[in-house]
Amino acid sequence: MRAYEVFKVAGRTLITTSSHIVLILVSASILLLSYSVRNSEAINLVPLLASIAGLTIVEYGKYTYNQFFYSILISGAVPKHLSLLKVAISFIIALPLSLSTIPSNRAVIVLLTLVLSETSSLTLLTYYARKVKESCSATIV
Amino acid sequence: MAEVVVLLRDVWKSYAFLGMSINILKGINMVAYRGEVVGIHGPSGSGKTTLLRIIAGLVRPDKGEVIVDGYNLNMLDEYGLALYRNNVCSYIPQDFAVIDTMTVYENVEVPLLLAGVDADVRKKKVMEILDYVGLKDKANLRTGKLSGGEKQRVAIGRALVTTPSVLLADEPTASLDWSNAIKVAELFLSIKKDFGTTIVIVTHDARLLEYVDRSMSLFEGVLKQISSPRL
Numbered sequence: 001m002r003a004y005e006v007f008k009v010a011g012r013t014l015i016t017t018s019s020h021i022v023l024i025l026v027s028a029s030i031l032l033l034s035y036s037v038r039n040s041e042a043i044n045l046v047p048l049l050a051s052i053a054g055l056t057i058v059e060y061g062k063y064t065y066n067q068f069f070y071s072i073l074i075s076g077a078v079p080k081h082l083s084l085l086k087v088a089i090s091f092i093i094a095l096p097l098s099l100s101t102i103p104s105n106r107a108v109i110v111l112l113t114l115v116l117s118e119t120s121s122l123t124l125l126t127y128y129a130r131k132v133k134e135s136c137s138a139t140i141v
Numbered sequence: 142m143a144e145v146v147v148l149l150r151d152v153w154k155s156y157a158f159l160g161m162s163i164n165i166l167k168g169i170n171m172v173a174y175r176g177e178v179v180g181i182h183g184p185s186g187s188g189k190t191t192l193l194r195i196i197a198g199l200v201r202p203d204k205g206e207v208i209v210d211g212y213n214l215n216m217l218d219e220y221g222l223a224l225y226r227n228n229v230c231s232y233i234p235q236d237f238a239v240i241d242t243m244t245v246y247e248n249v250e251v252p253l254l255l256a257g258v259d260a261d262v263r264k265k266k267v268m269e270i271l272d273y274v275g276l277k278d279k280a281n282l283r284t285g286k287l288s289g290g291e292k293q294r295v296a297i298g299r300a301l302v303t304t305p306s307v308l309l310a311d312e313p314t315a316s317l318d319w320s321n322a323i324k325v326a327e328l329f330l331s332i333k334k335d336f337g338t339t340i341v342i343v344t345h346d347a348r349l350l351e352y353v354d355r356s357m358s359l360f361e362g363v364l365k366q367i368s369s370p371r372l
Contacts, residue, residue, distance in 0.1 A: 009254045013240055013247075063241075070238045074199065075252040075299065076227025079219055 006072060006081040010088065013068050019061025023096060026053045031100035038104050047109055050097045051116035057093055058124045065089070065125065069132045082129055090121035146306055146339045147173035147196060152205030154191055165191045167362040169205070173339050175306070178329060180353035181343045181364070188362045189343035190235070193309045196341065197232035198222040210306040227256050230307040231300035235315055237292045239299070241285030245276050248284055249298040256303065266302055273335075274298045274328065290321040297328060301336070308332065310342045314349055326352035 030050050037043050058065070069082055094117035101113045152169040155162045165188040173179045183189050194200040195207060198214055207214040210229050217225060226232070231252075239248045246267055253263045271277045274294040279287070284295055293313065300308055310329070314322035326349055332338050342353060350356040356367050 005255050005257050009251055013243055067238055067240045070234070071240050071248070071251060071299075072255065074197070074226060074232045074234065074238060076223050076255045076303075078223040 006077050006085065007088070009072060010068070010085055013064070019057050019064065020092070022060055023057050023093060026057060027096040027100040029053075030097055031103060034101045034109075035103035043104050043106065043109060046101055046104060047112040047116050050101065050113045051120045054090075054093050054097055054117035054121045055124055058090075058121050058128075062124075062128050065128050066132055069129050073132065082132075086122060086125040086129055090118050090125055093121045094118040143174035143177070145172050146175045146177075146210050147171065147341065148206070148208040149196070150206040150208075152192075152195060152202045152207060154188070154195065154200070154202050165362055166195075166202070169362075169364045171357070171364055173307075173341055175339055176333055176337045177355065178333050178340045178342065178353045180350045180356040181341065181359050182345065182347055182350055182356060182367075183343070183359035184345055187359045189345075189359050190311055192359065192364075193232065193311050193341065193343050196307070197230055197309050198225050199232065227252055228303055229305055230309065231303065231305040233293075233296045233300050233308070233310045233313060235312040237296040239284045239292050239295045242283065244281050244283055245271065245287070245295050245298075246280040248295050249302050251299060252303045267298075270298045270302045273301070289316045290324065293317065293321075293325055294328070297325075297332075301332065301338075304336060304338075306339060308338050308340045310340065312344055312346075313342060314344065314346055319348075322346070322349065 030046065030053060033049070034043070034046050037046070069085075073079065073082065094114050097117045098110055098114035101110050104110070149169050149171040152166055153164065154166040155164045157163075169192060181189055181192065191200060195202050196209060198217070201214075209225070212225055212229060214222065214225070240251075249267045249270055250263055253266060258266070268277065268280070271280050274297055276291065276294055276298065279291065284292055287295065293316075308329075313325050313329075317325065329340050329342065330352060333340055342349065343359075344350075358365050358367050
């Protein structure tokens with residue numbers, strides 16, 4: 001069993017996950033915000049707001065993520081692949097948020113948004129994956 | 142003589158709680174034969190789910206041996222256990238664990254995707270199983286729109302699509318009314334007859350034991366046989 005198959009299932013699931021519809025709306029809002037405050041001091045707050053938005057997206061989609069992690073685990077996924085998935089999912093969330101800050105015209109804002117969103121999403125996803133682990137009390141996850 | 146498919150020998154499991162170690166399973170010995178439906182009855186907190194998850198390869202016992210269809214689970218690493226869950230032993234959790242944002246077809250397809258089965262074979266197998274569990278006409282519906290009974294059948298379809306030797310069902314009727322519960326019990330009997338699958342059901346509902354070949358009781362981590370095999 002290869003990681004490729006797990007990612008194939010993940011892709012199908014996550015693209016249709018409502019949290020990613022939310023992601024588009026959130027990214028559009030960050031883009032507008034970033035554009036409108038691009039010449040003021042308020043632009044420095046955008047990475048923080050974007051990372052909070054990232055956390056909200058994961059929180060909104062937590063039921064789906066839990067269902068997804070548990071479903072593939074009992075269907076034969078290797079627990080190690082769940083860790084890779086967490087990184088991939090958080091990247092899917094962090095990248096559009098980060099790209100939506102481009103109108104700020106400041107590379108540091110874009111990069112900071114990427115790092116903050118990636119870190120916060122990954123932390124929350126790890127928490128949810130751990131709940132799945134506790135749910136099956138799996139020493140193997 | 143009937144072939145032993147599930148064998149548990151002196152299985153112990155404990156969990157730490159508030160700094161104390163609590164024994165959930167105390168020296169479980171159990172056998173299940175090929176094509177047999179075994180019912181394990183016990184109150185909440187008696188260790189039923191833990192027992193099932195140990196057989197499913199989701200939890201490792203502290204002590205004891207678990208052998209399923211020739212596989213000694215103690216000898217398998219996490220890759221081995223993943224293959225085991227994919228090919229040999231399917232588990233249906235109490236909350237079904239179907240993915241609401243995916244269609245019925247996609248949910249049932251998951252184990253075959255993980256196994257790397259070709260698209261044509263996947264489609265054929267999934268449609269066959271959906272027909273079998275009576276969900277062929279709902280293949281393209283998202284599972285979030287289904288009733289509890291239908292979600293249960295999606296979970297059964299997903300468990301069955303790889304034609305495992307052993308099917309484990311955790312409280313399969315807990316969230317269903319009695320008429321739907323009977324349908325699920327009858328579906329398990331059909332699966333046993335048509336696929337020769339060994340089925341282990343844990344339940345707190347004693348009425349479900351009328352539909353099994355052999356029943357056992359689990360109370361405070363101790364398993365006792367309460368009826369002999371009908372084989």
